Amino acid sequence: MGKLVICDHPLIQHKLTFIRDVRTNTKEFREHVDEVATLMAYEITRDIPLETITVQTPVAETESKVISGRMLGLIPILRAGLGMLEGVLKLLPAAKVGHVGLFRDPETLQPVEYYIKLPTDVQERELIVIDPMLATGGSAIAAITSLKNRGCTQIKMMNLIAAPEGVAAVQEAHPDVDIYVAALDDHLNDHGYIVPGLGDAGDRLYGTK
């Protein structure tokens, strides 16, 4: 079973409150999402492997650590995942980026894939799938399945807010995937919205309805 990590750093929790607040306007919403994404990237990369190398300082030769292992790939789910991408790239500027376009059919709540474009060496990378919302889990499961169908094996999921139903669904469909969230909310309502959540992430990021 993949682990669920709640990124409970005070700065993340503070900013998340403003993201949730219905009075927060589009500009502020976007800025806070960007900032939380950067802070979450710090948590999600906590376990990436290091190797020891020798370095010559101006004073002496010493052993010191550098990142080793697989290179990273970031996979925002369009469109709301784009709102977190730049924030993650601030910490991981060398990561390559693949895009998966999915929308949730408002009637059936089933994800519909309309676009996918991945780095050519995506199979060799450790991937972070990025989406602010994990509601039923359908979009996350579809995106991860698409990546696995193309040979990807090391995948983490990153969301601002998750519903317990979505976490359970992803853990069942993809037990090898760890999920990082800023908050685990209470439940889904009849329209598949997370309660209390933040509303529609894409609409709040881009000022649409």
Ligand code: PRP
């Ligand atoms: C939202 C959100 C997730 C999905 C979550 O996207 O950004 O991708 O819903 O719901 P699920 O867990 O039930 O699949 P939406 O389909 O509204 O598309 P958008 O990003 O284009 O607004």
Ligand code: URA
């Ligand atoms: N997508 C959103 O943007 N918000 C939710 O609460 C659920 C799905």
